[in-house]
Amino acid sequence: MPASWNVEALKAQAVAARTYVAMQGNKVIDDTINFQVYAGYAWHANSTRAVNETSGQTLMHNGRYISAVYSSSNGGRTESNANVWGGTSLSYLPIKDDPYDSIDAWNFTINKTQIDTSNLNLLTPESWWSQTRERDTTIPNNIKTWLYNNGYSNTEIKIVSIPTMNFSNQVTSGGRVRNGDITVHFFVRSLATKDFVRNTDGTIRLHTVEFKNTTAQRIRAMIGINLIRSYLVDSVRETNTSIVVNGRGWGHGVGMSQWGAKGMADRGFKVAEILQFYYPGTTLTPVIQYAAHPVSNVQEQVTPLQITNERVEYDAKNDQIIIRYSLNQDAPVTITVRDSANKVVTTLIRDVTRKAGDLAQFWTVTSVPNGTYSYTIEAKNSSGVSANVQHTLAKATQQTVQPVVTEPVPEQVSQPKEQPATSEPVVQPKEQPVASQPVAQPAPPKVTTPPATTVQPKSATPSVAAVGTRVTGKVSVNVANIRKSATTSSTIVGKAKRNQNVNIVGRTGEFYQVQAGSVRGFIHVNLLTINQRLSNKNHIAVVINGRVANVQGNALVRNNTLYVPIKGVADNFKMSYQWNKKTNRITVRDKRSNGIMDVNNRNATVNGKKVKLTQAPQIINSRVYASLRTVNETTKAKTHWDSKARIVWITR
Structure with missing residues (x-):
C-alpha cells in the first residue's frame, strides 16, 4: 500500500498484516509468494506512523486471531472465503456490496485467428516459421508458457488460433465466475532436433488443447493473471473475429479491499471503522506500547529510479x-490509461516487476x-x-x-513477458491468503501530470483571431527538426531556429504540418508556440488549410465527439454541396471525392463504394453537422481535434 495514502488506510493495512502473521502461529514465514513477497524496507514517515499508532493491535473473533486476508480491489463486491478456497464460510468474511472500492474495471480482446495459414505451405514450415508471428503478443505468450509447463516442455510453439474462450452463467454467491471453455490450436517444433511434428502426409500437425466446463482458475492461468485480474467478469462478447472480456476488481475479493480502505479513509473513516466494515463482528485489540529500539543513522546510497x-x-x-x-x-x-476527461479507461498492469532496460x-x-x-x-x-x-x-x-517533449530515437524492443505482481501490499494479491511487512511500506509513485497554463479570469472573454487569419508559430527551442512525415523516425528535411516564425498548415497527431520558407514538413507540437489566440472558453476555432475558417456555424462537442457544419467545410474546400431536405440526403463532391450520405444513417457511398461511417450526420440548429471522422471519410480531408486548446484542424 503506497505510503502516501491516508494514514487511516495504512493503519488498517498494518493491523490486517500483523493479524495475518500472528494467525500463522509457529510457521516460518518466508519472503516468497507462499506468503507475501518482501523486497526489503524503505522508511517512510507515514507508514512508520501507521505501525507505531497501531502498535501490537490485531483483530480477534471468539478469542482467536482472524484470517485477515485482503486484496487490491474487490470490484465493488466482496467474496466469501468458502467460494475461493473452500471450507466453511467465516462470518467475518461476508459477501456484500462495497461502495468505497475503486472498482478497477479491466478488459482485453483476443483475436481468434492468430496466424493466417491460408497462404502458408504446410509441407515446408521451415520456410516461414522464423518470420511468422502471432497477431497478439501477451495472450499467446501466456498460453505458450502454460503449455511449456503442461506437457510441451523443450518445444517451440506458435499459436494458430483461439476460437473459444468463455465463462458459464453459473457464478458464485459473490458473483464470480466458476467455470468456462477454452480451445487453442497450435503448431509444435522440437527445440532439440528442430524437427516439426507432422501428419502422415508430411504437413505440419495442428495440435489442439480444448477444455469444456473447466475451472475459471485454469482459464485464468492460461490467458494470464494480469489480464483476467479477478473472477468478477461482467461480459464476454464474441464476434466472428474476436472475443472481448470485461470485468472488475483485482485479486480474490475476500476481506479488505486496499483501494476500498483508501476510499473510506479519504471520506473520513477511522481505522476501527474501516476494519469493522471489512471484517464485521471482529474485535480490535488495544494498542501495546513496546520499548523503543535504537535506529541506525547509517545513510544508504540509493541510485535514483528513472x-x-x-x-x-x-x-x-x-x-x-x-x-x-x-x-x-x-x-x-x-500503467494506467485515461481518456480526455481524465477518467480511468483501464489499468494495463499494476505493480508488475519489470527488468531494467527498454520495455x-x-x-x-x-x-x-x-x-x-x-x-x-x-x-x-x-x-x-x-x-x-x-x-x-x-x-x-x-x-x-x-x-513527450523531445524527439527520442525509437528503439526496437520486444515485449517483456507478463509476470505476477511481486511487491509490497499495494500489488495484486495472490490467489492464496497473503501477509505483508507493515513496517516496510514502499514509497508511492508520485503521479504527475503535464503542467497546465493558468489563465487569470478577466472581465471579458479574450477576443480571437479573425476569419482568414494565417496561423503561424514561433520555434521555442534552439533548433527544431522539420521532418518529412509526422514521426520522429522520418527523414529530417530542414531545421528551424529559436524564435523563427513558420506557417502552420494543419496538425497530424502530435505534429504540426508547417511551411518554413520553401521547406514543408512536420514539427512536434511541443517545439512551437502558436502566435495567435485562436479560441477561448466560448469559442472552438476551426482552422482549414492553415487559416481561421468560417464554417457557417459553431463547432460542437456531443457525447465526447466533435461535430462541424459539413456545408461550411465543403465551401472552404470549394466542393459542391447539396442537401435534399425531403430525403435528408447530402452530397459533397469535387474532382477528388464524391460523398453521398443520409442524415441519421451511417451507411454512405464514397467514390462509388459503399462504406459505413463512424458517426451518422445529424441536424443541429437547422444545419447538417458531421463528426470529424465523417468529414475525413467523405472528403478525404485530414482532421485533428485538439480538445485542450479547443482547435479543430482540417487539411486537404
Whole structure:
C-alpha cells in the first residue's frame, strides 16, 4: 500500500498484516509468494506512523486471531472465503456490496485467428516459421508458457488460433465466475532436433488443447493473471473475429479491499471503522506500547529510479497501442490509461516487476473508440517516479511514435513477458491468503501530470483571431527538426531556429504540418508556440488549410465527439454541396471525392463504394453537422481535434 495514502488506510493495512502473521502461529514465514513477497524496507514517515499508532493491535473473533486476508480491489463486491478456497464460510468474511472500492474495471480482446495459414505451405514450415508471428503478443505468450509447463516442455510453439474462450452463467454467491471453455490450436517444433511434428502426409500437425466446463482458475492461468485480474467478469462478447472480456476488481475479493480502505479513509473513516466494515463482528485489540529500539543513522546510497524514453505508437496492422519506456533498474510498474476527461479507461498492469532496460506494454484497441488518451507510467522504489505521455488514437491512419517533449530515437524492443505482481501490499494479491511487512511500506509513485497554463479570469472573454487569419508559430527551442512525415523516425528535411516564425498548415497527431520558407514538413507540437489566440472558453476555432475558417456555424462537442457544419467545410474546400431536405440526403463532391450520405444513417457511398461511417450526420440548429471522422471519410480531408486548446484542424 503506497505510503502516501491516508494514514487511516495504512493503519488498517498494518493491523490486517500483523493479524495475518500472528494467525500463522509457529510457521516460518518466508519472503516468497507462499506468503507475501518482501523486497526489503524503505522508511517512510507515514507508514512508520501507521505501525507505531497501531502498535501490537490485531483483530480477534471468539478469542482467536482472524484470517485477515485482503486484496487490491474487490470490484465493488466482496467474496466469501468458502467460494475461493473452500471450507466453511467465516462470518467475518461476508459477501456484500462495497461502495468505497475503486472498482478497477479491466478488459482485453483476443483475436481468434492468430496466424493466417491460408497462404502458408504446410509441407515446408521451415520456410516461414522464423518470420511468422502471432497477431497478439501477451495472450499467446501466456498460453505458450502454460503449455511449456503442461506437457510441451523443450518445444517451440506458435499459436494458430483461439476460437473459444468463455465463462458459464453459473457464478458464485459473490458473483464470480466458476467455470468456462477454452480451445487453442497450435503448431509444435522440437527445440532439440528442430524437427516439426507432422501428419502422415508430411504437413505440419495442428495440435489442439480444448477444455469444456473447466475451472475459471485454469482459464485464468492460461490467458494470464494480469489480464483476467479477478473472477468478477461482467461480459464476454464474441464476434466472428474476436472475443472481448470485461470485468472488475483485482485479486480474490475476500476481506479488505486496499483501494476500498483508501476510499473510506479519504471520506473520513477511522481505522476501527474501516476494519469493522471489512471484517464485521471482529474485535480490535488495544494498542501495546513496546520499548523503543535504537535506529541506525547509517545513510544508504540509493541510485535514483528513472523512467526515460517514454513514447506511444499505434500499430494499425495489429490494432494495438504500444507504450514504450526505459527503466534504469528493476521496479514494480503500473500503467494506467485515461481518456480526455481524465477518467480511468483501464489499468494495463499494476505493480508488475519489470527488468531494467527498454520495455514495451501492448494494449489491443479493437473495441476502443478514437480519441485522445493519456498514459501514466509509474515505477516504485523508496522514492517512486512517474511519467505521462499523451496520444491521439485515430484508427483510420497509422499513428507512429509520439514523443513527450523531445524527439527520442525509437528503439526496437520486444515485449517483456507478463509476470505476477511481486511487491509490497499495494500489488495484486495472490490467489492464496497473503501477509505483508507493515513496517516496510514502499514509497508511492508520485503521479504527475503535464503542467497546465493558468489563465487569470478577466472581465471579458479574450477576443480571437479573425476569419482568414494565417496561423503561424514561433520555434521555442534552439533548433527544431522539420521532418518529412509526422514521426520522429522520418527523414529530417530542414531545421528551424529559436524564435523563427513558420506557417502552420494543419496538425497530424502530435505534429504540426508547417511551411518554413520553401521547406514543408512536420514539427512536434511541443517545439512551437502558436502566435495567435485562436479560441477561448466560448469559442472552438476551426482552422482549414492553415487559416481561421468560417464554417457557417459553431463547432460542437456531443457525447465526447466533435461535430462541424459539413456545408461550411465543403465551401472552404470549394466542393459542391447539396442537401435534399425531403430525403435528408447530402452530397459533397469535387474532382477528388464524391460523398453521398443520409442524415441519421451511417451507411454512405464514397467514390462509388459503399462504406459505413463512424458517426451518422445529424441536424443541429437547422444545419447538417458531421463528426470529424465523417468529414475525413467523405472528403478525404485530414482532421485533428485538439480538445485542450479547443482547435479543430482540417487539411486537404
